[in-house]
Amino acid sequence: MTPDATDHMDLVFKALADPSRRLLLDRLFAAEGQTLGALADGLAMTRQAVSQHLALLEAANLVATVKRGREKLHYLNAVPIHEAHARWIAKFERPRLDALAALKQHLEGDPE
Amino acid sequence: MTPDATDHMDLVFKALADPSRRLLLDRLFAAEGQTLGALADGLAMTRQAVSQHLALLEAANLVATVKRGREKLHYLNAVPIHEAHARWIAKFERPRLDALAALKQHLEGDPE
DNA sequence: TTGACACGCAAGTAAATGCTTGCCTATTGG
DNA sequence: CCAATAGGCAAGCATTTACTTGCGTGTCAA
Numbered sequence: 001m002t003p004d005a006t007d008h009m010d011l012v013f014k015a016l017a018d019p020s021r022r023l024l025l026d027r028l029f030a031a032e033g034q035t036l037g038a039l040a041d042g043l044a045m046t047r048q049a050v051s052q053h054l055a056l057l058e059a060a061n062l063v064a065t066v067k068r069g070r071e072k073l074h075y076l077n078a079v080p081i082h083e084a085h086a087r088w089i090a091k092f093e094r095p096r097l098d099a100l101a102a103l104k105q106h107l108e109g110d111p112e
Numbered sequence: 113m114t115p116d117a118t119d120h121m122d123l124v125f126k127a128l129a130d131p132s133r134r135l136l137l138d139r140l141f142a143a144e145g146q147t148l149g150a151l152a153d154g155l156a157m158t159r160q161a162v163s164q165h166l167a168l169l170e171a172a173n174l175v176a177t178v179k180r181g182r183e184k185l186h187y188l189n190a191v192p193i194h195e196a197h198a199r200w201i202a203k204f205e206r207p208r209l210d211a212l213a214a215l216k217q218h219l220e221g222d223p224e
Numbered sequence: 225t226t227g228a229c230a231c232g233c234a235a236g237t238a239a240a241t242g243c244t245t246g247c248c249t250a251t252t253g254g
Numbered sequence: 255c256c257a258a259t260a261g262g263c264a265a266g267c268a269t270t271t272a273c274t275t276g277c278g279t280g281t282c283a284a
Contacts, residue, residue, distance in 0.1 A: 225284100229280105229281080229282080231279085231281100232277100232278080232280095234275105234278100235274105236273105236274080236276105237275105238271100240271070244265105245267105247262105247263085248264105249261085250260085251260080252256105254255100
């Protein structure tokens, strides 16, 4: 068990935890290869704020970049999301609420 | 499009962003119906810290609880995780890195 | 070449977060 | 009944986070 795996997963979850960053991922999903300026355009945030968000996404390896002249192009990388799903989310997907609801009713319905 | 949906999704992602909380979910996965004390046992954290984490998980609807006397039993609810996957993660699961790698090589290898 | 453009760097700040300590209430078993 | 047990409440604190402003650097186009 590599400790790095946990660390990186933490970066991914933290990166996904912010609505602004999820918005940026959505924007990149709509059109990849956008520049920082294009991504920041129309948002209620400065270019620098967007840049910092993108830096976090890049640290989590959710976004990869290519420099082209004075521009920086941004691309999605879905691999970490896939990993998060595979090793973390998938195991919780079995429905368990039914059993809980039954138990809850049993306990609360129980006179005492 | 309900605005609540986004808000709740934010709670879910934020709840999942913390390693301690993911550990608690893992512990609950291993054995449901545990009390606060049982969940806090052996952790390098006070009972109150654990209680606060569980409150967040409960707010995100990832954990449901039942009071039994002076004890509080905790149960997993996988539904929000399933929703997060369905409406957010699934759409990114198509592999896109290959196209990026090709482009990157093309750009960087291109003699200027 | 020179100004405009795209971006990076860094310090500062307000608010959120994770955690603690201290105390209070409710339930239970002897 | 009453001490031990399980948990809740709330204030305080250190760190992190999200954002800003200000300025510097590389690139391009006229």
